[in-house]
Amino acid sequence: MIRTLRDLLIGIAVAALLSSVIRSPYLLDVAAYAAVLAIFVLGVSVTFGQLGYVSFGHAAFLGLGAYTVGILVAQHGWNYWVAVPLGILPGLLLGGLVGIVSARLSGAYFAIATLVVAEILVLLVVNWVDLTRGPMGLMVTATPLPFAQSVGWNPQQGYLFAVIAALAIAFVLLRNLRGSATGRSWTAIREAPALAESLGIATVRSRVLNIAVSGSLAALAGALLIPKVFVLSPSLLGVSYSATGILGVILGGKATLVGPVLGGALFAIIPEGLRFLGDLNFAAFALMLLLAVRLLPGGLVGWLADRPSFVRWRASRVGHASEDPQPAPLAVRQHREGVVLEVAGVSRHFKGLKAVQDVSFDVRAGEILGLIGPNGAGKTTLLSMLSGFLPVSGGAIRVRGQGIAGQPAHRVARLGVVRSFQQTALCAAQTVKANMAIASHLHRPQGFWGALLRAPGWRARERDRMAHALGCLAEVGLLARRDDVAGSLPYGEQKLLGVAMALAAQPELLLLDEPAAGLNQVEATRLAEVLRGLRDKGMTLIVVDHNLKMLMSFVDRVVVLHHGVKIADGAPGAVTRMPDVVSAYLGSAPAAPLEELAA
Ligand SMILES: Nc1ncnc2c1ncn2[C@@H]1O[C@H](COP(=O)(O)OP(=O)(O)OP(=O)(O)O)[C@@H](O)[C@H]1O
Numbered sequence: 001m002i003r004t005l006r007d008l009l010i011g012i013a014v015a016a017l018l019s020s021v022i023r024s025p026y027l028l029d030v031a032a033y034a035a036v037l038a039i040f041v042l043g044v045s046v047t048f049g050q051l052g053y054v055s056f057g058h059a060a061f062l063g064l065g066a067y068t069v070g071i072l073v074a075q076h077g078w079n080y081w082v083a084v085p086l087g088i089l090p091g092l093l094l095g096g097l098v099g100i101v102s103a104r105l106s107g108a109y110f111a112i113a114t115l116v117v118a119e120i121l122v123l124l125v126v127n128w129v130d131l132t133r134g135p136m137g138l139m140v141t142a143t144p145l146p147f148a149q150s151v152g153w154n155p156q157q158g159y160l161f162a163v164i165a166a167l168a169i170a171f172v173l174l175r176n177l178r179g180s181a182t183g184r185s186w187t188a189i190r191e192a193p194a195l196a197e198s199l200g201i202a203t204v205r206s207r208v209l210n211i212a213v214s215g216s217l218a219a220l221a222g223a224l225l226i227p228k229v230f231v232l233s234p235s236l237l238g239v240s241y242s243a244t245g246i247l248g249v250i251l252g253g254k255a256t257l258v259g260p261v262l263g264g265a266l267f268a269i270i271p272e273g274l275r276f277l278g279d280l281n282f283a284a285f286a287l288m289l290l291l292a293v294r295l296l297p298g299g300l301v302g303w304l305a306d307r308p309s310f311v312r313w314r315a316s317r318v319g320h321a322s323e324d325p326q327p328a329p330l331a332v333r334q335h336r337e338g339v340v341l342e343v344a345g346v347s348r349h350f351k352g353l354k355a356v357q358d359v360s361f362d363v364r365a366g367e368i369l370g371l372i373g374p375n376g377a378g379k380t381t382l383l384s385m386l387s388g389f390l391p392v393s394g395g396a397i398r399v400r401g402q403g404i405a406g407q408p409a410h411r412v413a414r415l416g417v418v419r420s421f422q423q424t425a426l427c428a429a430q431t432v433k434a435n436m437a438i439a440s441h442l443h444r445p446q447g448f449w450g451a452l453l454r455a456p457g458w459r460a461r462e463r464d465r466m467a468h469a470l471g472c473l474a475e476v477g478l479l480a481r482r483d484d485v486a487g488s489l490p491y492g493e494q495k496l497l498g499v500a501m502a503l504a505a506q507p508e509l510l511l512l513d514e515p516a517a518g519l520n521q522v523e524a525t526r527l528a529e530v531l532r533g534l535r536d537k538g539m540t541l542i543v544v545d546h547n548l549k550m551l552m553s554f555v556d557r558v559v560v561l562h563h564g565v566k567i568a569d570g571a572p573g574a575v576t577r578m579p580d581v582v583s584a585y586l587g588s589a590p591a592a593p594l595e596e597l598a599a
Helices: 002-021 025-051 059-074 080-101 107-127 155-178 181-191 193-198 203-229 239-252 258-273 275-295 299-305 308-320 379-386 409-414 432-442 448-453 458-475 491-504 521-536 548-552 579-586 594-598
Strands: 339-350 353-364 368-372 394-399 417-419 509-513 540-544 557-562 565-570
Touching: 002 155, 025 155, 025 181, 025 203, 025 239, 025 258, 059 080, 059 107, 059 203, 059 239, 080 107, 080 203, 107 239, 155 181, 155 203, 155 448, 181 193, 181 203, 181 432, 181 448, 193 203, 193 409, 239 258, 239 275, 239 299, 258 275, 258 299, 339 379, 339 540, 353 379, 353 394, 353 540, 353 557, 353 565, 368 379, 368 548, 379 417, 379 509, 379 540, 409 417, 432 458, 432 491, 458 491, 458 521, 491 509, 491 521, 521 540, 521 548, 557 579, 565 579
Parallel strands: 368 540, 368 557, 417 509, 509 540
Antiparallel strands: 339 353, 339 394, 557 565
């Protein structure tokens, strides 16, 4: 909180300083426009950069903010500076609405949906002439900033102060969000949405929030654009500003917040710098953009970050950063007696195919259940139903007596059932530590406002969360790898990281889908040791794997599926001798216990 306040004050002081030293009307105009575009591009970057969704229609938010404030001022006689904060509200609401309506859309469909929204708003503005004055344009007179004259600023200086201060506030608050569980959930949704759900992240809600934040910032930019444009016309909602938003993010680079600010500002500054080219001004700017997109894939900030001198400077700063906290001992949810999971007559049909048929079994606290069966037996389908990733076609699933069938995966994770995936699911571009921080989403959660303002106790919570995350990492023996990029780890370690991430979500029941698939003998042995260690700590697990020798070395009980039907349920030694089980695997009469044949 104190650091947030300090940074806000620094931002406002810089705004005051720049407004005092810049006196030329031309420079004041360019600087104010640069700051407004920086806010707008920052808004676009929330959705484009952090969530990975391209929006073709972000000008809708910009125009909505501008028209809301413009109508309040021109039609209802409001003071411009009182109306500006209200301009944020429709951006927030429209962003939330777009988020809800497009919840199941991805990629290109989302981009097109935003374009459609912008076009609808253009039609509205053009045709609602009484309110907007349609194509004639709405003339809005912005009064000077109230206290500007008393500190010796002319109206332009007051305007510059307001937009730079707004940019600074937006920047600091967004920085806070990025470093919080909210920002990390956006990263997880961008890089591995199924993983995010499995870790308890409510992906739809998180997306809606992201688009609402993005829309609010764009609307704020629109509201602040009024003194610059003076007359509001439907072109404000057109593709030109939307393209500025996308290209500004690409030009500056989306990996940091500085990139979009730089990109947005350059969209105001470069065309001015190229004025000497006369009519060729915009053609030259377009060429520069093309070259930047082609030559600087990470944008200007990405290019800068790769410079050796910058890397050295960063390294020296990281050296001064506070040390990681001590890893906390793995906190297994308080061990309770009794049945953790009840599976009662569960079925799943894919059209005509009965992938799982009327399967029933219980799992008791502290037990490790092996779920085996030949390829296509229905094991993954069953795990997906247990973890909320697939709806059941029939039957009931209860966790500690509470029915979970039909609940979304993130809610099932919050109830304590967390799964890993058959294929490694990681945020491959992030470090191991960053992956673990994402996975600790449910540990000491912090609400949106607490994260935005870094409310008192925020730092302690973050340290606690990181200690928990590192403790889980230590449990699988990957602590030394914490600063490595997750995607660069050998396959076996990526699998172990997947287990550590599932642990960080604080499961009461951990579902592991083929954790040993693709591992060599050494890696499989290491994994078995890790899982044995978890059992010793009282964790309840269901493990699916084809490595029967490894599995039988630590499971307490085995359930066998064949063609979606449960054909055996019992102690490992007994089950692997059952004729039905051996013939399900081999298609013939048994000659020896299954794990000996599999060994
Ligand atoms: N989304 C789906 N749509 C249609 N059929 C599916 C779907 N998912 C699984 N199936 C089918 O359901 C059956 C069970 O598949 P599942 O992946 O659960 O088996 P499994 O026991 O996990 O196999 P493996 O050991 O090879 O992973 C298979 O015949 C599979 O083709």
